[in-house]
Amino acid sequence: MQKLLLDLNVVLDYLDVSRPRHKAVSDFMNRNKGKVKFLFASYHYDTLFYLVKRLKLEQEVIDKFLKDFDVNLVSTSGRNIIDAKSFKDIEDGILVSVCRRIGDDCYIITYDEEMIRNFERAVRPEVFKVEEPKTIPMLDLKLEYLSLSEDLEESLLRAATRARYILGDEVRQLEEKIANYVGTKYAVGVSSGTDALVLSLRALAIQRKKKEFFDKEDLVITTPFTFTATGEAILRAGATPLFVDIDIDTYNIDPKQIEKAVKKYGKRVKGIIPVHLYGQPCNMDEIMRIAKENDLFVVEDCAQSLGAKWNGKQTGSFGDMGCFSFFPTKPLGGFGDGGMITTNDEKLYELLLMLRKHGGRDKYNVEYIGYNARLDTIQAAVLLEKFKHLDDFNERRREIAMNYNEQLKDIEWIKTPYEHPKAYHVYHQYTVGVMNGKRDEFQKKLKEKGIQTMIYYPVPLYKMKVFAKNGMEVIGELENVQKVEKEVVSLPIEPLLGKEEIKSILNKVLNDS
Structure with missing residues (x-):
């Protein structure tokens, strides 16, 4: 999707109906609504408020304009100002620098003739035409960032200023929000979705076997039609994966095959990891029935399913634990790796808190073989803002x-x-x-x-x-x-x-x- 950076003169033309170019700009905005991403530079935003007051227009006019056309603010950094010094008009230079930072699919919409002459991607509203994209990607993370940039940058600056980079307030806030959303008593922020699975299985080994790890003869049932991390976590926790077939329609693990596996291997089977693949919940009624009848633990792999529900209940709230990934491409994605574990079990919750911090309450006298697997405060700050959407x-x-x-x-x-x-x-x-x-x-x-x-x-x-x-x-x-x-x-x-x-x-x- 093309990104259009609106110059101040264009926005004023739209807001002030008395200006001669008002109709042309209005036609342009309405014609391209939903076809492009409209952006506005933050340094122009403050100027706009001042000018609108002089024009005796209400602030609500600006808010309505931004909302109606889904216009997002993009920041102007000190670097932009330095780069702009080579321009005769420094304001033109700043806008061009911002546009270049966004990328080749960004255009400046302006009536500034000087800018149009000196920058090939500065065009008048009447001239601009939407181009069919040469490539439509699976996911446009740049577009997502630009759509949320104002709130994201404010959240990042706030976290940076507080300077509590390890398990800061943002981590606690995110844990509370995820627990409330999923419907569990507890949530523990960890460094990735993979680590969420590993820590969950380790905690279950400690709780159920009174040992650091499972034994090789211990089997954990899961699907082979998933990402490597699901099976890898079983190996890393000391157990052996037991792969069963999937349902041909949902692509999720087939409960009938789980039952076959339990009948064949008996007490060797210790638990089940259902994967809610592609965002489609597994049949949790049947899986939980089988688990209860055979005293098996259930760790839900919810890497792709935050927000998905089975019979009105959120994934991640059925089993002993639910494991979520905040990899950038996931339903809730950060600016790097991150994960979350949800649970209703207080003992498991306490074990998870220890395992993510090297294995103990006291870092100088740890109890278990642990990990450095904490969710970064900066990632939590990003996720808190994205969670709203x-x-x-x-x-x-x-x-x-x-x-x-x-x-x-x-x-x-x-x-x-x-x-x-x-x-x-x-x-x-x-x-x-x-x-x-x-x-x-x-x-x-x-x-x-x-x-x-x-x-x-x-x-x-x-x-x-x-x-x-x-x-x-x-x-x-x-x-x-x-x-x-x-x-x-x-x-x-x-x-x-x-x-x-x-x-x-x-x-x-x-x-x-």
């Missing part, structure tokens, strides 16, 4: 998914995602099945047309060298996994995708059908 972004993903479903439903060789009647799917990924051996050619054609796609996950865990070398058990032939690994492909479902981009994606998919 989580539900809106999830709803937007659902809207895009429903649009895709409607447009693709009549293509016989494309299987659109299934959503279980009890599930609230957040569509972290919009993953279709491309049948009849057409997946690779389909992906190749979309790439040629500028549509980025991804295959999650091309190599199931049971085929990976790490599990062959370090131990695993497998139930059956995993027929469903073998089938879907050759068919699945994910289309872009960025919550900030514009209408024109979604239309472009659908047109190109439908033209290849």
